[in-house]
Amino acid sequence: xxxxxxxxxxxxxxxxxxxxxxxxxxxxxxxxxxxxxxxxxxxx
Amino acid sequence: xxxxxxxxxxxxxxxxxxxxxxxxxxxxxxxxxxxxxxxxxxxxxxxxxxxxxxxxxxxxxxxxxxxxxxxxxxxxxxxxxxxxxxxxxxxxxxxxxxxxxxxxxxxxxxxxxxxxxxxxxxxxxxxxxxxxxxxxxxxxxxxxxxxxxxxxxxxxxxxxxxxxxxxxxxxxxxxxxxxxxxxxxxxxxxxxxxxxxxxxxxxxxxxxxxxxxxxxxxxxxxxxxxxxxxxxxxxxxxxxxxxxxxxxxxxxxxxxxxxxxxxxxxxxxxxxxxxxxxxxxxxxxxxxxxxxxxxxxxxxxxxxxxxxxxxxxxxxxxxxxxxxxxxxxxxxxxxxxxxxxxxxxxxxxxxxxxxxxxxxxxxxxxxxxxxxxxxxxxxxxxxxxxxxxxxxxxxxxxxxxxxxxxxxxxxxxxxxxxxxxxxxxxxxxxxxxxxxxxxxxxxxxxxxxxxxxxxxxxxxxxxxxxxxxxxxxxxxxxxxxxxxxxxxxxxxxx
Numbered sequence: 001x002x003x004x005x006x007x008x009x010x011x012x013x014x015x016x017x018x019x020x021x022x023x024x025x026x027x028x029x030x031x032x033x034x035x036x037x038x039x040x041x042x043x044x
Numbered sequence: 045x046x047x048x049x050x051x052x053x054x055x056x057x058x059x060x061x062x063x064x065x066x067x068x069x070x071x072x073x074x075x076x077x078x079x080x081x082x083x084x085x086x087x088x089x090x091x092x093x094x095x096x097x098x099x100x101x102x103x104x105x106x107x108x109x110x111x112x113x114x115x116x117x118x119x120x121x122x123x124x125x126x127x128x129x130x131x132x133x134x135x136x137x138x139x140x141x142x143x144x145x146x147x148x149x150x151x152x153x154x155x156x157x158x159x160x161x162x163x164x165x166x167x168x169x170x171x172x173x174x175x176x177x178x179x180x181x182x183x184x185x186x187x188x189x190x191x192x193x194x195x196x197x198x199x200x201x202x203x204x205x206x207x208x209x210x211x212x213x214x215x216x217x218x219x220x221x222x223x224x225x226x227x228x229x230x231x232x233x234x235x236x237x238x239x240x241x242x243x244x245x246x247x248x249x250x251x252x253x254x255x256x257x258x259x260x261x262x263x264x265x266x267x268x269x270x271x272x273x274x275x276x277x278x279x280x281x282x283x284x285x286x287x288x289x290x291x292x293x294x295x296x297x298x299x300x301x302x303x304x305x306x307x308x309x310x311x312x313x314x315x316x317x318x319x320x321x322x323x324x325x326x327x328x329x330x331x332x333x334x335x336x337x338x339x340x341x342x343x344x345x346x347x348x349x350x351x352x353x354x355x356x357x358x359x360x361x362x363x364x365x366x367x368x369x370x371x372x373x374x375x376x377x378x379x380x381x382x383x384x385x386x387x388x389x390x391x392x393x394x395x396x397x398x399x400x401x402x403x404x405x406x407x408x409x410x411x412x413x414x415x416x417x418x419x420x421x422x423x424x425x426x427x428x429x430x431x432x433x434x435x436x437x438x439x440x441x442x443x444x445x446x447x448x449x450x451x452x453x454x455x456x457x458x459x460x461x462x463x464x465x466x467x468x469x470x471x472x473x474x475x476x477x478x479x480x481x482x483x484x485x486x487x488x489x490x491x492x493x494x495x496x497x498x499x500x501x502x503x504x505x506x507x508x509x510x511x512x513x514x515x516x517x518x519x520x521x522x523x524x525x526x527x528x529x530x531x532x533x534x535x536x537x538x
Binding site: 009012015016019020022023026027029030031033034035037038039040041042043 | 230231
C-alpha cells in the first residue's frame with residue numbers, strides 16, 4: 001500500500017493536468033463562442 | 045470484456061485523488077449535453093432536399109395513412125415541427141431510461157453504464173446520418189430520439205451518483221460541476237456543428253443568414269460528431285473510479301453532515317423511495333422548477349423582440365435576440381455550478397426556496413416591469429434560467445440528504461421522469477397561451493403576461509411542495525445496509 005501511495009502522486013498529477021485541461025479546453029471553446037454570440041445583444 | 049467494465053474493477057486504490065472524477069464526469073456530460081444544441085440542425089435538415097428553400101410536400105393521404113407516408117416519404121423536405129419531435133423523444137427517453145435502468149446502473153457501476161451510454165449516443169448519430177442519407181425521418185427519430193435518448197438517461201445519472209459518493213462533504217459542488225457540463229454541452233455543439241458544416245460544404249457560410257449546408261455535409265457532420273463524442277465519453281468512462289467501501293475524505297467527519305436538518309445517515313432503497321411522500325414532493329418541486337424555466341427557454345428569442353416592440357417594430361434585432369439566447373445559456377451553465385455549490389453551505393431546502401420563491405418574484409417582475417429596460421429584462425430572465433439550471437444540479441444532493449447514498453443513482457433516475465413530464469408540459473403551456481394571442485415574434489409584452497403569471501402559480505405550487513418535504517420515516521430505512529458507510533472505514537484520500 002505504501003508503494004502504491006509513493007508512486008501515486010506524480011502519476012496522478014499528470015492525469016489531473018491532462019483531464020482538467022481537456023474539459024477546460026472543451027468548455028472554454030464553448031464559452032468563448034457563446035460570448036461572441038452574446039456580444040451581439042449589446043452591439044447588434 | 046464484462047470484467048473490464050465491472051464495478052469491482054474500478055474500485056479506487058488507496059491514495060487515489062478524487063479530483064480525477066469530476067473531469068471524467070464532465071467529459072460525459074459535455075458530450076450528452078449536446079442534446080440541447082440539436083436545434084442548430086433544424087434549418088439545414090428542413091432544406092435537405094431543396095437546399096435554397098424547403099420543398100413542400102404535395103397533398104397526400106391524411107390521418108394514420110398520412111403519418112406512415114410521412115415516415116417513409118423521400119420527395120419533399122421535413123418541417124421543423126416534424127424534426128422537433130426528436131427533442132421531445134430525447135427528454136421522454138432520457139427520463140424513462142434513467143428510471144427503468146437506474147438500479148442496473150447502480151449495480152453495474154459507472155463504467156459499464158457509461159460504455160452503454162456512449163454506444164447509444166454514438167449509434168444515435170450514426171443512424172441519424174443514415175436517416176439523412178436515405179431521407180427517412182423515422183430513422184432520425186429512432187436514432188437520435190429513442191436510442192440517443194436512452195444514452196442520455198444512462199450517461200446523465202451514472203457519473204452523478206459516483207460523484208456524490210466521492211464528495212460526501214461537498215455533494216452540491218461535485219454534482220454542480222458535472223451537471224454544469226450538461227449545460228455547457230450546447231455551448232460547444234452549436235458553434236462546432238456550424239464550423240464542421242462549413243468545412244464539409246464550402247458553399248455554406250455560417251455568418252450569412254439563410255445559408256444552409258447540403259445533405260452530404262450533414263451526413264458527414266453526424267458521423268464526425270458521433271465519433272468525436274464517443275472518444276470524449278470513453279475518456280470519461282475509463283477515468284471514472286468508485287470509492288472503496290468505507291472510504292472517506294481526509295478530515296471528514298460524517299457527524300458534521302448528519303447534524304444538518306433533513307440530512308440522513310440512513311439508507312433508503314430505490315423501491316422504497318417511491319413509496320415515500322418526500323420523493324413525490326421533490327418530484328413536484330423539480331417538475332415545477334423545470335416547467336417554469338422552459339417557459340423562458342422555449343421562447344427566448346421571439347420573447348425579447350416582442351417585449352421591446354414599438355409601433356409594430358422591435359428595437360431588438362434578430363442578431364441581438366440570438367445574443368440573448370447565448371446570454372441565457374451562460375446563466376444556465378453558471379447557475380448549475382454556483383447555486384448547487386451554495387446549497388452545500390445553506391442547505392438543500394433553503395436553496396430550493398430561493399429557486400422557487402425567487403422565481404415567483406422574478407417572473408412577476410418580468411411580467412410587470414420587464415419592458416422598462418433591456419438590461420433589466422436580460423438580468424431578470426438570466427436569473428430565472430440560472431435557478432432552472434441550479435435546480436437540476438442540486439437535486440442529486442437533495443436526494444442524498446433524504447435517502448442516503450445506497451441507491452441514490454437509481455432514485456435520481458426515477459426522479460428524472462419529472463424532467464420528461466416538464467419537457468412536454470412546459471412548451472404545451474407556454475405555446476397554448478401564445479398561440480391564442482398570435483405568432484411569437486409578432487406580439488407585444490402584454491401577450492406574454494397570462495403565460496408568465498401561470499408560471500408564477502406553478503412555482504408557488506413547487507414552493508409549497510418544497511416546504512412540505514420532511515425526513516423519510518424510519519420504517520423505510522434499510523436494515524441490511526450499513527447505516528453510514530462513510531463512517532466505518534479508516535482509509536482516506538485527498
